[in-house]
Amino acid sequence: GQQLNQSPQSMFIQEGEDVSMNCTSSSIFNTWLWYKQDPGEGPVLLIALYKAGELTSNGRLTAQFGITRKDSFLNISASIPSDVGIYFCAGLKRGQGAQKLVFGQGTRLTINP
């Protein structure tokens, strides 16, 4: 099925470094969501973006809804060990009835102490 292109697929960084990941699509989305998933747990919503160009922060996390509505990025500043996990972008398009999420492939973040 349709999937967003998320990159990078994995990142190995040192504690304290900044992290950047992004998602792109060939079609327009009306809502972009970023989730973090720990092993065996459910995805936890980090940031929700509802308007093109919107820039939203949640603590050390910052995400933007691309102006073309075809992309979004997530930045994490000054990474700490608890940031380890898999980050998913997900998009929603307007349509008839409740719309399902379209997911990216995920970015696995590993932090070297």
Place this chain on the structure above:
Amino acid sequence: AAGVIQSPRHLIKEKRETATLKCYPIPRHDTVYWYQQGPGQDPQFLISFYEKMQSDKGSIPDRFSAQQFSDYHSELNMSSLELGDSALYFCASSLTDSGGLGTQYFGPGTRLLVL
């Protein structure tokens, strides 16, 4: 704040058995979604319900069925289980607007192992 509740958290079944997974959405949310996630995969959409009616259907096998009840909780029924059904099953809920958009919040998941 109340979150999505799923039960059971873990389930072990044998091939050809039946399993029922339950989901209790966030209060006042009108939409429930079911997703299946295999190892190293992103969640795959199975089915959704809006105001107790089926809204959308994804890659859900015919052996699976689901419904949403009057109290908005939902159950996913899985019959004739196969080894390949072993996965994490997530329920998400949202409050959906007129354009079909709703920020989805996920439950902790049910880990199903079929032996």
